[in-house]
Amino acid sequence: MTAFPPPEIKQLLCQKIDELSPVFHRIADYLHQHPELSGKEENSSRLLQDILSDCDFTISPIIPEALPTAFHGVRGNGPVSIGFLAEYDALPKLGHGCGHNLIAAMSATAAIACGEILGEQATVHIFGCPAEETIGGKVFMSEAGAFKGLDAALICHPGDVTAIGGTSYATHPLRFTFIGKPAHVAEPDYHGINALDALVDFYQQLGVLQESFTEPYIIGKIITEGGSAPNIVPERAVMKTTIRALRTEYLEEVMLPRIKELAQRVSQAHGTELEMEHYEPLFKNLINDRQLSEYMKANFETLGLTVTEYPADEADGSTDVGNVSHDAPTIQPEIKIGEGISAHTHEFAAAAGSEYGKNMALLAAKAMAMTAADVVFGKGKQSKRSGE
Numbered sequence: 138m139t140a141f142p143p144p145e146i147k148q149l150l151c152q153k154i155d156e157l158s159p160v161f162h163r164i165a166d167y168l169h170q171h172p173e174l175s176g177k178e179e180n181s182s183r184l185l186q187d188i189l190s191d192c193d194f195t196i197s198p199i200i201p202e203a204l205p206t207a208f209h210g211v212r213g214n215g216p217v218s219i220g221f222l223a224e225y226d227a228l229p230k231l232g233h234g235c236g237h238n239l240i241a242a243m244s245a246t247a248a249i250a251c252g253e254i255l256g257e258q259a260t261v262h263i264f265g266c267p268a269e270e271t272i273g274g275k276v277f278m279s280e281a282g283a284f285k286g287l288d289a290a291l292i293c294h295p296g297d298v299t300a301i302g303g304t305s306y307a308t309h310p311l312r313f314t315f316i317g318k319p320a321h322v323a324e325p326d327y328h329g330i331n332a333l334d335a336l337v338d339f340y341q342q343l344g345v346l347q348e349s350f351t352e353p354y355i356i357g358k359i360i361t362e363g364g365s366a367p368n369i370v371p372e373r374a375v376m377k378t379t380i381r382a383l384r385t386e387y388l389e390e391v392m393l394p395r396i397k398e399l400a401q402r403v404s405q406a407h408g409t410e411l412e413m414e415h416y417e418p419l420f421k422n423l424i425n426d427r428q429l430s431e432y433m434k435a436n437f438e439t440l441g442l443t444v445t446e447y448p449a450d451e452a453d454g455s456t457d458v459g460n461v462s463h464d465a466p467t468i469q470p471e472i473k474i475g476e477g478i479s480a481h482t483h484e485f486a487a488a489a490g491s492e493y494g495k496n497m498a499l500l501a502a503k504a505m506a507m508t509a510a511d512v513v514f515g516k517g518k519q520s521k522r523s524g525e
Contacts, residue, residue: 400413
C-alpha cells in the first residue's frame with residue numbers, strides 16, 4: 138500500500154462527483170425548499186436513504202426508538218473504514234440557516250463517489266445524523282457505539298471562509314431549582330423560606346467562583362422563574378445555565394463538581410431544597426485530527442481554494458461532532474458559501490440555497506472524497522491526533 142493514492146484515483150473521484158452533480162443538487166435543493174425541524178426530518182431522511190439505496194448502500198436504522206430519522210448506510214468491504222456525517226435538520230423560522238442542506242448533499246455525494254471508486258479498498262459508511270440543532274443526535278449515536286472503529290469521520294460545514302482547524306466548546310447545560318416555603322410578606326408570624334434569595338445568593342457567589350477557573354470557559358446564566366407575585370414569598374426559583382470549557386475533562390471533572398457543590402452549600406445555608414438537572418446532554422469538545430486536516434488543506438488547495446487555518450484552541454460554539462471526534466479521527470472543516478454571513482440568519486439560509494453556495498459545496502464534496510482516498514492509501518502513516 139503506497140503512502141498516497143495514485144493521481145488517477147483522485148481524478149476519478151472528482152469526475153464521479155461531477156457526474157453526481159444532479160444528485161447533489163437534488164438533495165441540496167429539496168432540503169432547502171422543504172426544511173424540517175430537529176427530530177421531524179422524516180422526508181429529508183427518507184430522500185437520503187432512497188438515493189443511497191439506489192447507489193448500492195445497505196441502509197439500517199440507528200437506535201430507532203430514540204432517533205427515528207437517523208440511519209446508517211454502508212457500501213464496500215475494504216479494510217479501511219471511512220465515515221461521512223450527514224446533517225439535515227433546519228431551524229425554526231429560518232429554514233436552513235446553518236446550511237445543513239449542503240452538509241447532507243456534500244456527505245452523501247462524497248460517500249457515493251467513494252463507494253463507487255474505493256469500494257474494494259474501503260468500507261464506506263454514511264451516517265444520517267438528525268437533531269444537531271437541539272438534542273445533538275450524534276451524542277446518542279456515539280453512546281450507542283455507531284462511530285467506533287472508523288479510520289476517519291468526515292463532515293464539512295458551510296461558512297464565510299474556507300478553513301481547517303479550530304475546536305469547539307464542551308458544554309453540559311445545567312438547571313438549578315431552589316425550593317422554599319411560601320408565605321404572605323405581611324404575615325406577622327413569618328414562616329416562609331425565600332427561594333429567590335437563595336438563587337440570587339448562588340448567582341452572585343458563582344460569579345466569584347468563576348474567577349478560580351484556570352482554563353478557558355464560558356458560563357451563561359438566566360433566571361427563568363423567581364416567584365408568582367411580589368406579596369408572596371417566592372416558593373420556587375429557577376436558573377438555567379450553559380457551562381462550557383475547551384476540554385471535556387475540565388468541564389466534567391473540575392468546573393461542574395465545584396459549581397454543584399457551591400449550589401448545595403448555598404441551598405443549605407438558606408434552608409431550601411435544591412434540584413439540579415442537566416437539561417441537555419454533554420456535547421464534548423471537537424478534536425480536529427491533525428493528519429486529516431493536512432490532507433483536507435492540500436485537497437482544498439488542489440481545487441484552487443484559499444484556506445484559512447484556525448489555531449487549535451479557537452472555538453466559537455459547540456457541536457455534537459465533538460462526541461464523534463472522541464470515538465474516531467474526525468475533521469469538520471469549513472467551506473465558504475458567501476461573504477460576510479453569519480450562521481443562524483436569513484442571509485446564511487439564502488447563501489445555502491444560492492448557486493455560488495452549491496458550487497462551493499460541490500468542490501468541498503470533492504475535497505472530502507480526495508481526503509478519504511488519502512486515508513485509504515495512507516493508513517498507518519497518520520500522525521498523532523491534535524490535542525493528544
